[in-house]
Amino acid sequence: MNHYTWTYVGDAGRNYRVGLMYGPKTGHLLIYIGSKIVQVDFKVFESKEYTFFIEEELVHINLERRGNEMYFTFNIDKEANTPRNQVRHSLERKYFRHMLIFLGVMGVLVAGVVIFGRNAKKSETQRIEEALAEGSQEATGRVLLKKLDANQTEISYEFVAGTETITSKSLIQSEPLILLVNPMPLEPGDECRVRYSTRKPRINQMLFSEPMPRQVEIYKQRAIAKHNLLHPDAPSGMTDCFVQTAFERDSLRALADIYFQDTKPGYNLEHNLETYAKLTTDKGFLAKMEEKCGHLIKLDKG
Numbered sequence: 001m002n003h004y005t006w007t008y009v010g011d012a013g014r015n016y017r018v019g020l021m022y023g024p025k026t027g028h029l030l031i032y033i034g035s036k037i038v039q040v041d042f043k044v045f046e047s048k049e050y051t052f053f054i055e056e057e058l059v060h061i062n063l064e065r066r067g068n069e070m071y072f073t074f075n076i077d078k079e080a081n082t083p084r085n086q087v088r089h090s091l092e093r094k095y096f097r098h099m100l101i102f103l104g105v106m107g108v109l110v111a112g113v114v115i116f117g118r119n120a121k122k123s124e125t126q127r128i129e130e131a132l133a134e135g136s137q138e139a140t141g142r143v144l145l146k147k148l149d150a151n152q153t154e155i156s157y158e159f160v161a162g163t164e165t166i167t168s169k170s171l172i173q174s175e176p177l178i179l180l181v182n183p184m185p186l187e188p189g190d191e192c193r194v195r196y197s198t199r200k201p202r203i204n205q206m207l208f209s210e211p212m213p214r215q216v217e218i219y220k221q222r223a224i225a226k227h228n229l230l231h232p233d234a235p236s237g238m239t240d241c242f243v244q245t246a247f248e249r250d251s252l253r254a255l256a257d258i259y260f261q262d263t264k265p266g267y268n269l270e271h272n273l274e275t276y277a278k279l280t281t282d283k284g285f286l287a288k289m290e291e292k293c294g295h296l297i298k299l300d301k302g
Helices: 083-094 098-133 213-230 238-259 271-283 283-301
Strands: 002-009 014-022 029-032 037-043 048-054 055-066 071-075 137-149 153-161 163-167 191-197 204-211
Touching: 002 071, 014 055, 014 071, 014 283, 029 048, 037 048, 055 083, 098 137, 098 191, 098 204, 153 191, 163 204, 191 213, 204 213, 213 238, 238 283, 271 283
Parallel strands: none
Antiparallel strands: 002 014, 014 029, 029 037, 048 055, 055 071, 137 153, 137 191, 153 163, 191 204
């Protein structure tokens, strides 16, 4: 799933974080401002425009299909006949030159900050990749989570290199703690593979897409516990068999479908009540369930 964010600065200097999440395979889309969801759409595979207000400012988020790729832009509409634009045009006529200078300086500053931030992040990632390419070892990393505020959590991890315990901050951050590379929700103590430089172990990288075998079993137990909670009348042993059969079919993605079976698509575009329904009505999966778990229903009835 692709995730894009923009920052809009309001009249009083308040920052509005505008985000867009888009699943290229499903076409599902979600737009939010801060913690508020403003738009949910499904199966969006062609160019499309979404319009809404931030304070009194009319803004557009445009999706443009170019071949096999989808491009996203965020624009402030300064031409539409809105009260805000009427005031703006009046001021522009009166102070045109001053506004041009001000907007020009602000544009350079904002562009510089954005470019600097992107380059800094890129250089950090590139530095880690280059160091690991020169020589690396692997270890088991344990996830640490620190709540920063109501909407943001810092993700870090620790691992042992030789006799030293090292703690590193992850470059990946996600508000709902559902990572693009790992469909199961992140919890403290989760274990994934870590690569670290043989020369400088503090240069390292946690591979969230590669949970340790013990962690995979923990994911299964979380899916089983969630399913048992929602289906307390299931035949004895059926939930365990159901989860294992689903895992053999689609690995962690199937576990996520089960775990988020009562979740609306607006919260999780990739795994939700709709993907769970798709899994449990698939003819191939139902046939495998009959083969693997059918005897449990007979025993329960007997």
